[in-house]
Each structure stands twice: as C-alpha cells, then as structure tokens.
Amino acid sequence: MTRTPAFTDTSAPAAATVRESASRPTLPAPPVVPAAEPGAWEGLVTSALLGTDRRTPPGGERGPGAAAALLDAAAAETVRRRAGLRPARAARRPVPAPEDHRPPLPGPAARRLTMLLTDRPGPAGGGRRGSAPDLMELLPQWLATANARGFAAPPQALPALLDAARGRTDLRPAALTFAGPRALWLARLNPDWRFALRAAQGGVAGLSGPGAAERVRRLWDEGLFAERVALLASLRARDPAGARELLASTWATERAEDRLMFCDSLRTGLEAEDEPFLEQALTDRSRNVRATAAELLSALPRSALAARMAARAATCVSLDRTLSPPAIVVEAPHECDAGMERDGVTARPPGGRGERSWWFGQLVEAAPLTTWADRLGGRTPEEIVALPVADGWQSELHAAWCRAAVRQRDGAWARALLGAPTAPEAGGPGAVSLAERAKLLGTLDAAERAEWVAGFIATHGLSEAFQLLGMCAVPWAAPLGRAVVDALNIARDAGSYPWSFSGVMGLAERCLDPSEAGRLDGLLAIPDESEDASPGAGGYWAEAFHRLVRTLRLRAEMAGELRAG
Template sequence: MKGGTRNGNGNGGSAGMSVTWDDLVGTALLGTERRRPAGVVGDAEEAAGGLLDAAAGGAVRRRAGVRAAVAGERPAAAPEDRRPRLPEAARRRLEMLLTDRAGRGSTPNLAELLPQWLAAARREGYAAPAAALPALLDAARSRTDLRADALTLAGPRGLWLAALNPDWRFALRAGQGAAPASDGGAEEDARLWEEGLFAERVALLTRIRLADPARGLALLGSSWRAERAEDRLLFVDALRTGLSAADEEFLEQALADRSRNVRATAAELLSALPESALAGRMAARARSCVSLGAEGVIVEAPYECDAAMERDGVARKPPSGRGERAWWLGQLVEAAPLASWPGRFGGRTPQEIVALPVLDDWQPDLHAAWCRAAVRQRDAAWARALLGPPPRPSAPVAAIGDPAKLLSILPAAERAAWVAEFVATHGLADAFQMLGVCAVPWAAPLGRAVVDALDIARDAGSYPWSFSGVMGLAERCLDPAAAEQIAVLTPAGDDPRDGAPGARAYWSEAFQRLAGTLRLRAVMLAELRPGTADAG
C-alpha cells in the first residue's frame, strides 16, 4: 500500500470529506475492484487504503456528532458484607468449579462437585469474593439446585448486583435466604407488599413467615381479596412456612375460593394440621369407609363425591385408568390424620394395622393412601410400618407407595441402615431413588454396601454405564475416606469369559474417576475448614 494514501492529505482523506457513510459501507461490502467512492483513485491496493482512510475520517465525524446522553442516577453503594473471606485455596477452588467443566474419562466432573462445595461454604459462613459474584449468579440462574446455597454465599452484595441486571432478578424472588432484607421495619415491608413486583412480594411473605408467621398471615389477609387467582395460589402455598393452627381460619375461608387450585392447596395444608376441622371431617369420612371385620379390613369406598367433599379438596374426576371409587377413597384416607386409625382398629399399633389382611383387593389402594398420608404428615411410625424390613432375597422388589419418600421421614441412621441392607440383598438396580434420600456423606455401612454391589456388577461382566446414575451419586455422596477402598478396584484385569467385551477396562476407568473424585472432595472440603479464612 502506497504511503501517500494513508496520509490525511491523500486521496483517501479527501474522499472521506465528500462521501457518505453508506457509500463507504457499500464499497467495503462489494470491494474496491467493483466499486469505488468518489475521489478514491489508484490501483486496487491504493484504493483499499483510501477506503480505510475515508472510513476512519467518517467514523470520527460520526462520533463527534453524537450528543451526550443524560447521565443516569448513580446506583447506591454496595452494602458491606462482614462475613469472613474465603481462604485463598478455597477461592481458587471456587473459580475452578464455576468454569463448569465436565469430567472426561477418569477426570472428575468439577461441575457436579459445586453443589457440595457451596453447601460446605454456607455452613462455614463465608462470603463470596466480589470478583466471583457474576459467575456465581450465572451458575445459580442456570441451575436451580444451586440457588439457595449460591445466593447465601453471594450475600447482600450478590443481591445488590442482581438488582442491576435483569438476568439476575431471580435472586430477588428466590425466597428463603434470598429475599432482600428491609431495614425500614413494618412500614417498609408494607410499602414493598403494596408496590413490589409479584416475585418480590412472595419472597417478602416467605421471609416474614420464617420470623413471624402471624405477621405474615396478617399481611396476606390485608390484600387477599384483591389478588389475582394465580397470585393467590402461590401466596397460600407460602403459608407452608410456619404452618400452624393459627392459619386454620384463613385456610378454611380459602376453601371457598373461586380458584380450584387455591381450594386444593388450602385443603392440603389443612389436612397437614391434625387438629383442624377439615382433618376431622376427612377422618370421619375415611373411617366410614374402612372398618375391621372378623376376617380382616373391610373397605366400602364412596359411591359419590358430593359438594361438601369437593369443598374439602376432593377432586371429582379421576385420572385416566383409575376408578372413581378408588380415587375418592384414596383422597379421603390420604387427608385423614393417621392418629385416628388406632382407635378404629381396636388400639392396634401402625405395624399391627398394616399387617391386617384387606378384603376384596382393596389393599393396594388403602396402603398407598396411607403411604401418602405418612409422607404428608411426616409420621415416622407409620412410614416404618409401611416400609417394613427390606424384602428378602427371594421376594420381589415391590412396594406400595414410594419407598424413597417413606425413607426420607426416618432418622438418617435408620434410613442408611435400611438402604444398606436393601442394596446388600438386591443390588443397585432398584436402589437409585433410595440412595438419593440418604444423608451425605453416606454412613460407612451404606458406603461399603454400594461399593461391594459395584464390585459384584463388575465381576458379572456388565458395562459400568448401566450404573452411571449410582456412580454419579457415589462421587458426590461416598465418604472421601472410601477412596482407598475404591483404589483397590481400579486394576483392569481380564474380562470374564461370558462378560461384555472390554467391560473390565471401562470399569477400571470408572473406578479411577471415582477414587480421584473422592480424593479431590477430601482436599476441597479441607480447604474450607474453620479458622483458615484470611483476616477480613
């Protein structure tokens, strides 16, 4: 390119004075060999230089002609976060985990360790580094399983930052742990309740219910009749927080709401209050359907769903494939207080009641409804009775209701022991959901049972990806101390004669990854130990 064309006095510069910006853009798109602005001369190389000069001059003139916008209001300063800062090693670890790198082969999946790291950091009471807040909020936006712990770690500065970016507004309505704390007391809460966005109002109600359920109920009652149906549904659902007999009068009134979903939610909450009038009505209906005869439990399901039953939350129309009478019976029994049944069965315990034969093939429906009632009412005695001991080796793996939900009611140690015995007896094929409700890290007997079952599956010659879900749980839930037990299983060895080709090599890689992940978890959690935080 000739030097003269790049001079402000050359062809390009003079052309820029008389050529419009659209002409320059058109020439750039077509090329100087096919089109040239006025005043740009010379061969193709010189013309290209002239075009660049003209564009540079035109850009300066365009920018010089732009009027300055009115400055917006400067945001308030970020609030101070007095919590201890992360130790340096933990800070670096957080940066690595937030890159969301998926593991390959025997490399640990850092993204899957992030929830556990956040939970541990929350327990230790650390504050997130300011530089990590954008990535932390992005992670919480894309993964709802991270939100509670991520927003707690982000703290007041995270909420301040979220208010400045519409993509992070979810943090302002995330409820517990994320609702913006107001410093103005009751007056500020009342203003936010009247003027705030719906999501902010739900978060406010949840926060107030955590501290003062009666005040939260009064706040909701002050505007209840003016709320939209879809809003009333979420507001009444927020009463789960701090639910007590003091909410009964309000919920009874909500049974007459014009929204079916609001009525159903109110009825569900009332049935969780064993002393409520609705629970009493449902108990009377359920007892009229279930009685004890000489040969076992007699069930006479309802023949109709009347208006009073519908008002109390019984849905008239059953789902496809379900009989009406069984559908109505299940709803009545599910909503009846479990404490009402021993009296109906001559003072028998839950275990004795569950052991009674049920006539005319009604046992599946009756026991399934009792299972749902035990989960709703968090009744460990009934959950224990309905679960029974783990099935024997020769017995089919089948249970009425959802065993994982029933297990979730039991104390952690009892839960782990039950699942450990189940895995030792039946293997891992039906254990995934049960393992998912066990406390982390898994108790030593449960961890040994899972590792032994994986070893048995390897020796059987199957591929490890048949157990990928359990392997993923093991990476997150096994006690890191089990790493050496896993390391013993990493040698590949020869495939069994009747096994899948190459399965042992794949298992070796899977066990290497599991052992590596457990060791990484041990280091990761050690970095968060109390007393190692930088002075702040």
Template sequence: MSRTTTPAATPKAAAPAASVPWEELVTSALLGTDRRPPEDLSGAGPDGTAAALLDAAALHTVRRRAGLLPAAASPRPAVAPDDPRPPLPEAARGRLAQLLADRAAGSGGRRGTAPDLTELIPQWLAAANLHGYRAPDSALPALLDAARARTDLRPQTLEFAGPRGLWLAGLNPEWKFALRGASGSALLPSPDDAEAVRRLWEEGLFAERIALLGTVRAHDAEAARALLATTWKTERAEDRLMFVDSLRTGLSADDEEFLEQALADRSRNVRATAAELLSALPGSALARRMADRALSCVSPGLTGDEPFVAVEAPHECDEAMQRDGVAPLPPSGRGERSWWLGQLVEAAPLSVWPARFGGRGAAEIVGLPVADGWGEELHAAWCRAAVRQRDAGWARALLGPPSTPPSNAPGTASLAERAKLLAVLPPAERAVWVADFVAAHGLSEAFQLLGVCPVPWAPPLGRAVVDALDIARDAGSYPWSFSGVMGLAERCLDPAEAARLEVLTTTPAEPADASPGANGYWTEAFQRLVSTLRLRATMDSELSGSPMG
C-alpha cells in the same frame, strides 16, 4: 492579483438524499425500491435507486446521531452492603475458580478417570457455607450464572453469595431468581418498617413480594397473614397459588382460618393446595371432616374369625367433598370410587386408625388383609398420608423390613413412594435401612433410595454400596447399568474410604460371559471413584485452611 475561491463540490446525491424523510426511506426499504422507490431518488434504475437509498439512510443516520442529546444519567446503584464473614483461604479460592470454569466449559463426553468437577460444586458450596466463608466479589457473577443454570445450586449459592450477591442480583434482570430466596436480606425492608413493607408489597416485583412475605412471616406470622389479606382478592390466580404454597414453611394451627377461607377460592389449584395444607394439620376442622368420611369407608371386617379390613368406597363426590379439596375427575385409567377413596384416606389424620381397629398399632393395621382387592389403593393412600403428616411410625410400618422384596412390601412397590417414606425416618435409621436393602437386593432397585440418605454416607451404607458394586463386577454384570450409582458414590461416599478402595482400581481377569470391555470400564470407574474421593478430601482441607500432609 486577486484569487477566486471555489466552493467544494457537493455530491450530487447529497441534497436529494437529505430531503427524503426517514420514514419514507424505511417504507421503501421494507417494500423494496422496485415497488416503492423514494420519489427524489428514483430514475437511476433498480440497482441505482437501491444504492441511493442506502446512501441516504447512512446520511440520515449520521445526522440523527450527531443531533442526539445526551440522556440524563441514571442514579448510581446503592453501595454494596458489607459482608463480615471471613474470606476464603487462597487455595480454596483457586479451587472455586477451577470448579466454575469447568462448569462454563462444559463436561460432556467420557471423563475417563478424571473427577467430574461440575458435580462437586454443590459439595464445595455446602462445605464453604459450613465454615462460614464469604464469596469473593470477583466470583459473584459466575456463581449467579451457575445458580441460574442449575436450580439445585440456588440455596447454597445464595447463602454463600450473601448480601453482596443479592445486591448484584438486583442489578441484572437475569438474576432476579435470587430475590425469591432473599428472605432477611439487606435488599428487603425491615419487617418492623410497616410503611416500607407496605410499599414494597404493593409495588414490588413478584419475586420481591414472595421474599418479603417469607421475611415478614419468619418475624411475625400474624403480620404476614394480614399483609397477604390486604391484596388477596386482587391477586392473579397463579400468584395466589404461590402465596398459599409459601405457608408450608412454618405451617401451624394459626394458619387454619386463612386456609379455610382459601377453600372457597375461585382457582381450583388454590383450593387444592389449601386443602392439602389443612390436612397436614391433624387438629384442623378439614382433617376432622376428612377423618369422618374416611372412617365411614374403612372399617374392621365383621364376618369370619380372622380380622381384616373392609372397604366401601364413596359412591359420589358431593360439593362438600369438592370444597375440601377432593378432585372429582380421576386421571385416565383410574376408577372414580378408588380415586375418591384414596384422597379421603390420604387427608385423614393417621391417629384415627388405631382406635378404629381396636387399639392396634400401625404395623398391625398395615398387616391386616384387605377385602375385595382394595389393599393396594388403601396402602398407597396411607403411604401418602404418612409422608404428608411426617409420621415416622407409619412410615416404618409401611416400608416393612428391608429384606422384603419391593414387590411384596406392605405399603407400596413403587420405589419413588418408598423413597418418600424413607425421608420421614431419622437420618441414621434411614441409612441403616437402605444399607440392609442393598445387602439383600443389590443395587438394581436402590438408586432412588440412596438419593434420600444423608451425605456423606454412614460407613455401613458406604460399605454395602461398594460391596454390591464389586459383586456386580465379579459377576460380569453390564457395567453401564451401574453408572448412576457409581456417580452417587463419587459424591456421597466418605472421602476417608479412598484408601480402602484402592484395591478395586486394578483390572482382574474378565469372566468368559462378561460384556466385551466390561472389566476395563469397571476399572476406570473405580479409578475415577478413588480420585474423586481424594479430590474431595483435598477440597475439605483447603477450606479448613490445613493442607493435607
């Protein structure tokens, strides 16, 4: 007896579903099956049609995936470069993992007496780089993520990550920022390979091109300027600005010709940056032009018996001044003439003023009275000039003695501007000046000044800060007002000070007029300070490979 085989039943919707084009299904899904039902799936009511559309889409998806041809394999990345630096000691490797894990977990909320590990990452990186260690390969992704989130970590992170970190950054678009600091890395061609340099300059990403320019400039400044000139006229304005600004590093008189040409650039920002760089070259033609203009505005007073400074601010901002970087329109609230005067004096070489004022030195000139209320504007411009030209003598004169209250300072009362002046002084002198300032005025106005002092703080500065904090506590001062300074102390005090500060971790009797709970907060803060200093000492010993006894 023969057997008859019956074909398997096919779902009723399969054939119609397969016949509906994919594009029609997408259109119906976007417009809605009630407005645009697929022709072969209609007639089942709104709900039935919607279900049939989804079934048809599922069928099409399976067919499309099944018929997909494999793509050609991408070329493998180049082999990661070698890093000959020594590996981290095991204890330091574990500490790095702890610091990075704490960063990823976040550190919001009140810390109590526990150190803030995220704030110790920069110091740990600086110490690891000082010892010349290489980063563990397994830590590179977390390090690059940390540097992506915090720009202040980038220079130290990229140094620590080394050539392998830059190689890895080239494989992930989220880490492209690392290429901006890749000067001299294995990712860039040798400056001597002219063809490879030209090709990357013409075809590379902007981050790669800015890094390449820095590498070539460090090797041969003239070649870097020539490279920049080859594409200058076709670059975007924002890129031209960045390229000009990159000339700050290694700025010299040889850059003058290029920067003079940039004064005629069609971008106002490019012109202003070129003028700023030229004014930082006291021997440049622009500096001489600005000196002539400034000397015509500021002169010794010619009346009376006592010497003074006479000022006649410009009455117009002509085209020549604008070409040399003088912005014609003042900010809101500033007068035109004072705005123009400040820019002229700021750009003039400070070396022209002693001859103008009969051989007087910077301190004597700054001490002269200024007629007609121009003193604040003139001194502020001299402050900016001292910072731009890195003139320690003028910075010292404009800061005045640290015992002088900021409101009576010879240069400017602005603490931000005074911090910039301090940064011009040698590190040791800077620390002593700020220590004397804290001893004279306390900490309420010292935060910005402390931020420019070299770390770890010199012993006189560290003692001055701790003594001022202790005085503030004894006076019943509001403790939260000093949290910023306390955070700086945790990161900047010498770890060797921990034992001396132990006495501050006890809770003294609370003054009657103190804020409620203030003494408890102060005690907690000092306990955190001491525990942080001890942790920093431990970190240093782990990196040196000689555990503390």
C-alpha cells in the same frame, strides 16, 4: 479485485491521509467531499467491506483512485460525526458496593473455587466420562461447606459465580448466600443476574430494622410476583401470623394462579392458627386453590376438615372379626357429594381409575392416622398394616395410608408401611412403589434412613436403589457407604453391564464419605472378563473406580482447604 480493509471510527486515517497528501505536492488535490447524506457512513462501511470494485463509494467513481477516495471520504465523515456530538451530562456514579464483613477465603480455597467455576469437562471417547473428576458437580458441596464456615466470596469470583447460578437453579440458594450483599449490587447492574433480586435472599434484603413494616408493605403491593412469593416465604419462616395477615389483606384481589402459589407457601410454618384462613379458602373460585387448602388442613390432625374426613373414612373401613384371622373390610363411597367436594375430594377420576376407589383413596389419605387405632381395635400401625384386607382392596388402602403418613410426617406409620428392608419385594405391603418408599423414608431421621437403605441394598442390590439413595444425607453414613461399594464390587465381578450403574457411581462420587477412598484401592485394576461379560466392561469399571477414588480424595483436599481458615 481491489479490497480495502474494514475501518473503525477513529481520526487516525484522517491524520495519515493529511500527512501523506502534504508529502506529495505533485499529485492533484483530492476532490471536495460533498456534504454528508443520510446513511453516508453505512455506505462507506459497506464499500470498505465489499471492495471498491464491487461497490462504488458514495459520491465516488470507479477506478484506481477509488480506494484512496474512500479513505478520504471516511476521514472527512469521521470528523463530521465527531464534530456533531454535543457533550452529554455525566452519568450518576453507581452507589459503591456494600462491604462484606465475613472472613475472606483462605488462598488455596479461593484458587479451588476458580477451578470449580471454570471447569468444562469434555466427554471421554465413546461417550464415557473418563477418569477425571467432574468439578462442577462438586461445586454445590463446596458452597455448602464454605457457607457453613462463614466465608465471604472473593470479589473477582462473583461474576463467574453468578453465571453458574444463572445456569443452574439448584445452585442459587447456596451461591447467593456465599456471594453475599455484593451479588445483589451486581445484579442491579446486569440484567442477566436479575434472578438474584427475585430469589429469597434478594427479595427480602433490607426488610428488617427501622421502617421495616413500611418496606414490607411496599414490596408486597408493588413487587414482582416472584419477589412477593419470596417475601411471603421469608415472613412465614420468622413470623407466620404476620405473613398470614399480609396475605389476607390482598387475597380477594389476587389472580387465581397467584392465590395458588401463595396458598402453597403456607406449608412453611403451618400451624393450627392457619385453619380459619384455609377454611375460607375451601370456598375459593379456583379448584386448585381449594385442593391445596384442603391438603394443608388435612395435615393439621385437629382441624375441622380432618375430623370430617376421619368420619367419612371410618364409615368405609371396618374390621370383620368373624373371619379367621380378622380382616379389614372396605366399603367405598357410592357418591361424591357436595360436602366431599368442598373438602377437597376431586369427583372425576383420572383415566383408568374407578370412581369409588378414587374417592375412597382421597378420604383415607386426608383422614388423621390416629383414626385407625380406634377403628381397628386399638392395634399399633405395624399390626394394622399386617391385617389382611378383603376383596382386593389392600393395594388401594395401603397406598392411601402411605400418602397420609408422608403428609402428616408420621414416622411410626412410615416404618410400618416400609416394612423390613430385607422383606420380599423390598418392603412391606404398603410400599407400593419406589417413589412411595422414597417419600416414606423422608419422614425418618437421617441415621434410620441410611440404615434402612443399606439393608435394602444388601438384600436387593443396586438395581432399584437409585431413588432411595437420593433421600439419604450427605456424606453417607458408614454402613450405607459400605453397602454401596460392596454392591458395586459384586456387580463388577458378575460381569454386569457397567453403564447401567453410572447413576449410582455418580451419586457415590458426591455422597460417599471421603474416608472410604482407601477401601477402593483394590478395585482399580482391570478385572478379568468372563465370557458372558459385556465387551469392554472391565475397562469401564476400572475407569469408573479410578474416577471415584480421585473424586473422593479431591473432596478431602477441598474440605482441608476450607478448614485451613
């Protein structure tokens, strides 16, 4: 079967054919190629791909000369196609990329960035991660350090940086800050990077200086929804009143789902002056908008809604001094009236919850925590939490107090509800779950948070600590780092199933202070496995500690490269 190679739209085949024909005068002249028909080029391409013995060229015949006839026809068609083109108007030149006046990255740091962006680690055998550091997981920390140092991104790294941010939303804020104004310039040229224009840094670019008010108004009236959300969040950070006025100007015409997102953005810079607007939102047509407005108002302890909820909650909770010791008595509401619903109480409980306990929890959650000192004999939060609660209402009451402490950012109540980290079942009576404990920890400062989690790990080990570790600042404080390493070592010596600690080990690689690497050298050898140990556990532990040490030392090198500038 005779096949001809696929060809491109170029005049080279035509020229070669003309020269070859001129050097062979004894051959008959090639047939006259008929005028082109619609789809002629596509037909020639199909014949070239399939072969002339399977697909006869348009206007040609089968036989030994079919391939040469195909090339002749292609050459003639190429000339026709090119001759039929008319000169087009030159496209407008793109506006030059803006200058980035930040200092450039030091050479070693720029090379390191390229390595971080191009790393594609493959899994080790058996699904294991191997001992090589995962460079992509170090990129967020590298970006944070580079941004803190005020460096500009190398222009040649911007496409890879934008691709990485496109694939990982958690990278976007730091990546776009590092990429600077040139990222927005590139995003306007490539639809794949349009997320940069919708992000907070891009949505509000150029909205300061002369004419800023007009540009803000135009973006608010004409921008995409994501751009408007970014604009509102940015304005709230620097001008809460102006953002509120902008939102109020179009509130009545916004869609319900948009009103919900806009209302939620008022969390940024929430202040007492927001109360009139939020009180108005309590009558919104959307239930979700009403609930969000009520939640925000309850976070303002002096709001009228907070006072109403305090009065309702206070009638449900009292102190029975006739009991020994005195105990809290709960009388949950018997109905959810229209006023409660207007103030954000959801009348219908989820499956498995009783109506009265559901209403009661919402009332206590929304009431200012200052309510309870007056209601319960002037006691401190620790004393209140320690009081017994009659008739099995303790779990419901303390869970509601946990949510209130998180909503109102009340550290004193959070400490009382967390209890001592060494207490049985990892906390005080209000710590109803790991999720609640993690949220309560978020109300404390970084040092206190790390100290509490370190005490928890020292007492209870790592089996329940993963969610709590995620609340701690990076790099981990020395006591917390030591507690994690000691617990990992204990788990290894006990022959524990190693794969169950892979999540904590991954956190340690990113969060442990690099100075701890020297303390881990003694854990790199493969330990002797006991009879009851998981098969292959010793090798896994050694491999994991090797990766941890190499990652910590790599992080130290990266920090040094960025300090070199």
